[in-house]
Protein backbone atom coordinates (compact mmCIF):
# COMPACT_ATOMS: atom_id res chain seq x y z
CA UNK A 1 0.00 0.00 0.00
CA UNK A 2 2.72 2.40 0.94
CA UNK A 3 4.77 1.77 -2.16
CA UNK A 4 1.68 2.28 -4.32
CA UNK A 5 0.99 5.63 -2.74
CA UNK A 6 4.59 6.56 -3.12
CA UNK A 7 4.57 5.65 -6.80
CA UNK A 8 1.44 7.72 -7.33
CA UNK A 9 2.89 10.80 -5.68
CA UNK A 10 6.61 11.04 -6.25
CA UNK A 11 8.26 13.79 -4.29
CA UNK A 12 9.00 15.92 -7.35
CA UNK A 13 5.28 16.33 -7.95
CA UNK A 14 4.78 17.91 -4.57
CA UNK A 15 5.31 21.63 -4.88
CA UNK A 16 7.88 22.69 -2.33
CA UNK A 17 6.98 25.62 -0.17
CA UNK A 18 9.23 27.95 1.64
CA UNK A 19 10.50 27.17 5.12
CA UNK A 20 12.07 29.65 7.46
CA UNK A 21 13.36 26.96 9.76
CA UNK A 22 16.97 26.79 8.66
CA UNK A 23 18.85 29.95 9.47
CA UNK A 24 22.49 30.97 9.34
CA UNK A 25 22.79 30.58 13.08
CA UNK A 26 23.54 26.95 13.76
CA UNK A 27 26.85 25.53 12.68
CA UNK A 28 27.55 22.50 14.81
CA UNK A 29 25.97 19.65 16.67
CA UNK A 30 26.44 20.99 20.18
CA UNK A 31 26.65 24.74 19.77
CA UNK A 32 25.49 26.92 22.60
CA UNK A 33 26.61 30.38 21.43
CA UNK A 34 26.20 31.48 17.83
CA UNK A 35 26.24 34.79 16.06
CA UNK A 36 24.21 35.22 12.87
CA UNK A 37 26.37 35.18 9.77
CA UNK A 38 26.19 38.10 7.38
CA UNK A 39 27.13 36.10 4.28
CA UNK A 40 28.20 32.67 3.15
CA UNK A 41 31.90 33.58 3.23
CA UNK A 42 31.87 34.27 6.94
CA UNK A 43 33.62 31.58 8.95
CA UNK A 44 31.25 30.15 11.53
CA UNK A 45 34.14 28.80 13.55
CA UNK A 46 35.03 32.41 14.33
CA UNK A 47 31.66 33.04 15.91
CA UNK A 48 31.18 30.02 18.14
CA UNK A 49 32.94 28.26 20.93
CA UNK A 50 34.63 25.07 19.84
CA UNK A 51 36.36 24.64 23.18
CA UNK A 52 35.32 22.15 25.83
CA UNK A 53 34.11 23.59 29.11
CA UNK A 54 34.32 21.91 32.51
CA UNK A 55 30.59 21.30 32.25
CA UNK A 56 31.12 19.47 28.93
CA UNK A 57 33.88 17.39 30.49
CA UNK A 58 31.72 16.55 33.51
CA UNK A 59 28.92 15.23 31.29
CA UNK A 60 31.33 13.16 29.21
CA UNK A 61 32.79 11.75 32.44
CA UNK A 62 29.28 10.83 33.63
CA UNK A 63 28.48 9.25 30.27
CA UNK A 64 31.74 7.31 30.32
CA UNK A 65 30.93 5.92 33.78
CA UNK A 66 27.48 4.93 32.51
CA UNK A 67 29.10 3.00 29.65
CA UNK A 68 32.02 1.42 31.50
CA UNK A 69 29.92 0.31 34.46
CA UNK A 70 27.78 -2.26 32.57
CA UNK A 71 30.78 -3.44 30.54
CA UNK A 72 32.74 -4.01 33.75
CA UNK A 73 29.79 -5.83 35.34
CA UNK A 74 29.43 -8.05 32.28
CA UNK A 75 33.11 -9.00 32.31
CA UNK A 76 33.07 -9.57 36.07
CA UNK A 77 30.02 -11.84 35.87
CA UNK A 78 31.58 -13.92 33.10
CA UNK A 79 34.84 -14.17 35.03
CA UNK A 80 33.00 -15.62 38.03
CA UNK A 81 31.86 -18.66 36.00
CA UNK A 82 33.85 -18.73 32.77
CA UNK A 83 32.73 -21.05 29.99
CA UNK A 84 32.49 -20.84 26.19
CA UNK A 85 28.75 -20.14 26.37
CA UNK A 86 29.16 -17.56 29.15
CA UNK A 87 31.67 -15.67 26.99
CA UNK A 88 29.87 -16.15 23.68
CA UNK A 89 26.53 -14.62 24.69
CA UNK A 90 27.88 -11.25 25.96
CA UNK A 91 30.19 -10.95 22.93
CA UNK A 92 27.27 -11.47 20.54
CA UNK A 93 25.16 -9.06 22.61
CA UNK A 94 27.88 -6.39 22.38
CA UNK A 95 28.08 -6.83 18.59
CA UNK A 96 24.31 -6.56 18.41
CA UNK A 97 24.48 -3.37 20.48
CA UNK A 98 27.02 -1.93 18.05
CA UNK A 99 24.71 -2.73 15.12
CA UNK A 100 21.64 -1.29 16.87
CA UNK A 101 23.54 1.91 17.69
CA UNK A 102 24.26 2.43 13.99
CA UNK A 103 20.60 1.80 13.12
CA UNK A 104 19.44 4.13 15.89
CA UNK A 105 21.84 6.86 14.76
CA UNK A 106 20.29 6.68 11.30
CA UNK A 107 16.71 7.13 12.48
CA UNK A 108 17.64 9.88 14.94
CA UNK A 109 19.75 11.74 12.36
CA UNK A 110 16.98 11.46 9.75
CA UNK A 111 14.38 12.77 12.17
CA UNK A 112 16.29 15.84 13.34
CA UNK A 113 17.62 16.65 9.86
CA UNK A 114 14.08 16.76 8.49
CA UNK A 115 11.61 17.79 11.17
CA UNK A 116 11.32 20.51 13.77
CA UNK A 117 13.45 23.55 14.45
CA UNK A 118 15.27 25.31 17.23
CA UNK A 119 12.02 25.93 19.09
CA UNK A 120 11.07 22.24 19.23
CA UNK A 121 10.77 21.16 22.88
CA UNK A 122 13.65 19.09 24.27
CA UNK A 123 15.26 18.31 20.88
CA UNK A 124 15.43 21.93 19.64
CA UNK A 125 19.15 22.51 20.19
CA UNK A 126 20.08 19.19 18.55
CA UNK A 127 17.79 19.89 15.58
CA UNK A 128 19.15 23.40 15.15
CA UNK A 129 22.70 22.15 15.39
CA UNK A 130 22.43 19.14 13.05
CA UNK A 131 20.69 21.22 10.39
CA UNK A 132 23.34 23.92 10.77
CA UNK A 133 26.03 21.24 10.37
CA UNK A 134 24.89 20.84 6.77
CA UNK A 135 25.91 24.40 5.98
CA UNK A 136 29.37 24.16 7.51
CA UNK A 137 30.18 20.47 7.78
CA UNK A 138 33.93 20.85 8.27
CA UNK A 139 33.47 22.85 11.48
CA UNK A 140 32.85 19.64 13.41
CA UNK A 141 36.51 18.64 12.94
CA UNK A 142 37.66 21.78 14.80
CA UNK A 143 35.53 21.04 17.83
CA UNK A 144 37.16 19.67 20.97
CA UNK A 145 36.05 16.17 21.92
CA UNK A 146 33.98 16.95 25.03
CA UNK A 147 32.39 19.94 23.31
CA UNK A 148 31.30 17.55 20.56
CA UNK A 149 30.11 14.69 22.79
CA UNK A 150 28.57 16.31 25.85
CA UNK A 151 24.94 16.37 24.63
CA UNK A 152 24.87 12.65 23.85
CA UNK A 153 26.89 11.88 26.99
CA UNK A 154 24.26 13.62 29.10
CA UNK A 155 21.47 11.54 27.52
CA UNK A 156 23.46 8.33 28.01
CA UNK A 157 24.10 9.19 31.66
CA UNK A 158 20.42 9.81 32.37
CA UNK A 159 19.21 6.66 30.60
CA UNK A 160 21.92 4.07 31.21
CA UNK A 161 22.87 4.67 34.84
CA UNK A 162 19.36 3.74 36.08
CA UNK A 163 19.38 0.70 33.77
CA UNK A 164 22.53 -0.58 35.46
CA UNK A 165 20.55 -1.09 38.65
CA UNK A 166 17.48 -2.54 36.93
CA UNK A 167 19.34 -5.18 34.91
CA UNK A 168 20.83 -6.95 37.92
CA UNK A 169 23.32 -9.74 37.23
CA UNK A 170 22.62 -10.39 33.56
CA UNK A 171 25.99 -10.34 31.82
CA UNK A 172 24.46 -10.46 28.34
CA UNK A 173 22.16 -7.47 28.96
CA UNK A 174 25.01 -5.44 30.48
CA UNK A 175 27.17 -6.16 27.43
CA UNK A 176 24.42 -5.03 25.07
CA UNK A 177 23.66 -1.84 27.01
CA UNK A 178 27.33 -0.89 27.42
CA UNK A 179 28.25 -1.45 23.77
CA UNK A 180 25.13 0.20 22.36
CA UNK A 181 25.30 3.24 24.65
CA UNK A 182 29.04 3.57 24.04
CA UNK A 183 28.63 3.64 20.28
CA UNK A 184 25.76 6.12 20.57
CA UNK A 185 27.78 8.48 22.75
CA UNK A 186 30.83 8.21 20.50
CA UNK A 187 28.83 8.51 17.27
CA UNK A 188 29.52 12.23 17.15
CA UNK A 189 33.27 11.51 17.31
CA UNK A 190 32.91 8.94 14.52
CA UNK A 191 30.96 11.59 12.62
CA UNK A 192 33.75 14.15 13.15
CA UNK A 193 36.34 11.65 11.90
CA UNK A 194 34.19 11.10 8.80
CA UNK A 195 34.71 14.79 7.99
CA UNK A 196 38.46 14.83 8.61
CA UNK A 197 41.14 14.51 5.97
CA UNK A 198 42.70 11.05 5.97
CA UNK A 199 46.21 12.33 6.58
CA UNK A 200 45.04 14.06 9.78
CA UNK A 201 43.37 10.95 11.23
CA UNK A 202 45.11 8.57 13.64
CA UNK A 203 46.21 5.57 11.53
CA UNK A 204 44.02 3.18 13.53
CA UNK A 205 40.94 5.34 12.85
CA UNK A 206 41.70 5.47 9.13
CA UNK A 207 42.15 1.70 9.14
CA UNK A 208 38.83 1.15 10.94
CA UNK A 209 37.10 3.45 8.45
CA UNK A 210 38.63 1.57 5.54
CA UNK A 211 37.53 -1.73 7.11
CA UNK A 212 33.95 -0.49 7.50
CA UNK A 213 34.02 -0.67 11.30
CA UNK A 214 33.54 3.10 11.49
CA UNK A 215 31.56 5.17 9.02
CA UNK A 216 33.84 6.13 6.15
CA UNK A 217 34.54 9.60 4.80
CA UNK A 218 33.35 8.65 1.32
CA UNK A 219 30.08 7.19 2.60
CA UNK A 220 29.27 10.15 4.80
CA UNK A 221 30.18 12.59 2.03
CA UNK A 222 27.22 11.22 0.09
CA UNK A 223 24.96 12.40 2.91
CA UNK A 224 26.24 15.94 2.38
CA UNK A 225 25.53 15.98 -1.34
CA UNK A 226 22.26 16.62 -3.12
CA UNK A 227 19.57 15.38 -2.60
CA UNK A 228 20.70 15.19 1.08
CA UNK A 229 18.40 12.29 1.92
CA UNK A 230 20.60 9.21 2.25
CA UNK A 231 23.38 7.67 4.40
CA UNK A 232 22.04 8.91 7.72
CA UNK A 233 23.79 6.27 9.87
CA UNK A 234 26.99 7.57 11.48
CA UNK A 235 28.40 4.77 13.65
CA UNK A 236 29.54 2.19 11.08
CA UNK A 237 27.18 3.04 8.24
CA UNK A 238 26.49 -0.66 7.81
CA UNK A 239 22.72 -0.01 7.62
CA UNK A 240 22.90 2.79 5.07
CA UNK A 241 22.62 0.77 1.87
CA UNK A 242 19.84 -1.39 3.32
CA UNK A 243 17.79 1.61 4.49
CA UNK A 244 18.37 3.61 1.32
CA UNK A 245 17.76 0.73 -1.10
CA UNK A 246 14.45 -0.08 0.59
CA UNK A 247 13.59 3.64 0.72
CA UNK A 248 12.76 3.29 4.40
CA UNK A 249 13.10 6.98 5.19
CA UNK A 250 11.32 8.09 2.02
CA UNK A 251 8.44 5.77 2.91
CA UNK A 252 8.28 7.20 6.44
CA UNK A 253 8.31 10.70 4.97
CA UNK A 254 5.37 9.85 2.74
CA UNK A 255 3.44 8.31 5.64
CA UNK A 256 4.01 11.38 7.81
CA UNK A 257 3.04 13.65 4.92
CA UNK A 258 -0.21 11.84 4.16
CA UNK A 259 -1.16 11.27 7.80
CA UNK A 260 -0.05 14.55 9.33
CA UNK A 261 0.61 16.87 6.38
CA UNK A 262 4.19 17.43 7.52
CA UNK A 263 6.87 17.78 4.85
CA UNK A 264 10.46 16.71 5.50
CA UNK A 265 13.09 19.35 4.95
CA UNK A 266 14.86 17.20 2.33
CA UNK A 267 11.93 17.73 -0.06
CA UNK A 268 12.61 21.41 -0.42
CA UNK A 269 14.94 23.78 1.32
CA UNK A 270 18.13 21.69 1.72
CA UNK A 271 18.61 21.77 -2.04
CA UNK A 272 19.12 25.53 -1.82
CA UNK A 273 20.27 26.16 1.74
CA UNK A 274 22.72 23.34 2.33
CA UNK A 275 24.49 23.84 -1.01
CA UNK A 276 25.94 27.06 0.42
CA UNK A 277 28.74 25.01 1.91
CA UNK A 278 30.10 24.11 -1.50
CA UNK A 279 30.89 27.78 -2.11
CA UNK A 280 32.64 28.68 1.09
CA UNK A 281 36.07 27.87 2.37
CA UNK A 282 34.97 25.34 4.93
CA UNK A 283 32.81 23.55 2.44
CA UNK A 284 35.64 23.35 -0.08
CA UNK A 285 37.85 21.85 2.60
CA UNK A 286 35.32 19.11 3.06
CA UNK A 287 34.24 18.47 -0.50
CA UNK A 288 37.82 18.09 -1.63
CA UNK A 289 38.51 15.38 0.94
CA UNK A 290 40.78 12.52 -0.02
CA UNK A 291 39.05 9.22 -0.64
Ligand SMILES: [Zn+2]
Pocket residue numbers: 109113130134223
Ligand atom coordinates in the same frame (compact mmCIF):
# COMPACT_ATOMS: atom_id res chain seq x y z
ZN1 LIG B 1 22.56 15.29 8.25
Ligand SMILES: [Zn+2]
Pocket residue numbers: 133137191195220224
Ligand atom coordinates in the same frame (compact mmCIF):
# COMPACT_ATOMS: atom_id res chain seq x y z
ZN1 LIG C 1 28.25 15.29 8.61
